[in-house]
Amino acid sequence: MDVRAGVAAAARGACLALLSMVVSLVLFCLSVVSIALSVVGIGVFTTPWVIGAARANATARRRLAGRWCAVDIAVPYRPLPADAGGVVGQVQRWRWLLKDPATWRDLLWMIVDPVAGFVLGMFAAALLLYGVWGFVLAAGVWRPMREVGYWYAFVPVGGQLTALAAAVLGAGFIAAGLRYDPLILHVHGLLTRAFLAPGRGRALQMRIEHLKESRADAVDVSAAELRRIERDLHDGAQARLVAMGMSLGTIEHLLRSDPDQAAVLLAQTRKSSAEALDELRQLVRGIHPPVLAERGLGDAVRALALRSPVRTEVGDEVIGRLAAPVEAAAYFSVSEMLTNVAKHARAERIWIDMRCEEGMLRITVTDDGRGGADPAGGSGLAGIERRLGAFDGILALHSPPGGPTTATIELPCEQLAPQINPS
The missing domain is CATH 3.30.565.10 (Histidine kinase-like ATPase, C-terminal domain)
Incomplete structure (x- = not known):
């Protein structure tokens, strides 16, 4: 049992519950009112701002789902068209947002989140908090509660003995919270993904776009790698081979007139050939290591x-x-x-x-x-x-x-x- 992870999950559950009940509910109400006002023209100007705030909230919640709930959620929004400016541009943006299926999925999520999301988040926090309350009762707080007939879960707290029983039950709640709160948060993330993840059509479109970008990147990487190989050959092995050719030409002229000097140059040329071979081996190893091939x-x-x-x-x-x-x-x-x-x-x-x-x-x-x-x-x-x-x-x-x-x-x-x- 990871105590630290359990406590962190309880705190995060409380934060998610607060965001679900306050932020999501408020943005849903504003979105519905703004879209309804489109009939009289006001919503055409207010809806893009409200939907933008709702999308920012949904994107933040996707990020929290990945960090806190271990559930990765892709951002499904289609890119907005170029702003034409003025009233025409505002109308185009309004129509584009309302035609995007992700907008309506966000609105549906903002209905579910203040209910199911709030319950899951609060349940994760309540397991630990209610367990701690059992120990608080056993510490003496049960005395004022005795007159009103207070119950701790299914335990009627009317004396010190029953208060101790409440503490034992509270320990069970704490143990359950430490054990299962991370799982509850994961379920919260799965609920969020069910509404905020891209739909099937959008997911396929995003995959195609990703493949296009990755293929373009692969072409760029390959071109850069070929330029590196060309540069290494030009500056390294090729330069040594040219120098070796010049040295061999000099040796050819010195063989009869100065054999000793020719022998010295021949030794230097042999050394240069070994260095050129080593550079070529290093270059080949960088392209495809021999151990990988073998x-x-x-x-x-x-x-x-x-x-x-x-x-x-x-x-x-x-x-x-x-x-x-x-x-x-x-x-x-x-x-x-x-x-x-x-x-x-x-x-x-x-x-x-x-x-x-x-x-x-x-x-x-x-x-x-x-x-x-x-x-x-x-x-x-x-x-x-x-x-x-x-x-x-x-x-x-x-x-x-x-x-x-x-x-x-x-x-x-x-x-x-x-x-x-x-x-």
Whole structure:
């Protein structure tokens, strides 16, 4: 039983109940009145502002559902058209909002939320508060209650003995609250998602838009990678090969006139050829590491763990061979995560868990660092999201301040062959 999580769930339940009863109910009333006033023209000007406030509230509640209830909810609103300005623009915006199905789903939710949402939130808070009240009664508050015949749940409190029984029952309420309040909040989040999540048509449209963006990002990433390879070849191996060609031409002229000098240049050329070969190997390793091609993703990630400056443990789950692009995307994503941890997290240990189940590759990287990781902070996480997006994959990040940080990548995959554990 996690006492801290139970107490936090009770407090959050009270906050959600307050938001459900006050904010949602007020915004629903304002929305209905504003839409009704559209008949006389006033609502045309007031409805966009009221609906905008209702959407802001719904978006905040979606965010709270993800943070407090462990239920992720996508924002379903269609983008507003360009503002034409003036009365015409106001009418266009009014019509667009009322034609958006998400507007009516929000209104329906604002009817349910002050009732069901309020009850669920208050029930989570009441379990703990009512349990504490049982101990307060046992501490002596039962005496003024004796004259009015006070009942604590099903216990009639008329003396110290029955007050102690109320305390015992209160302990049960507290235990139930600590145990089940997180589950009650999760149910609250599921209720919110049932109304505020995108409908089937909008969800499909959003998925298509996401795929278009991810494909465009993949093209940009590929173009940038080709430019990097071209630059590395031009500035590195190509320059050395040109220098080697010039040196060989000089050696050819010196073979008869100055053999000793030719021998010195020949040794330098051999050294340059070894350095050029090493640069080419490093470049090829950056494109597709040999260990990934030869041994598969599991052994490649274990090799990354061995090279990591932070102590890293990899789970024993066996990952079979996957499609080469999927293996490369997962490998470089894990590599970037380990680099981020080493640079920013101030962690002492990293744990990597890899599983391939039901057609999905899931890799979880957890560290005991300071937390606070944010994809918008320029730490490379946004690049991982773009890389995974090309394969319809996702990156889920949980990194509260103070840590720990857990990053999970999911990629659709199909095992091509089982992998045998190295002996």
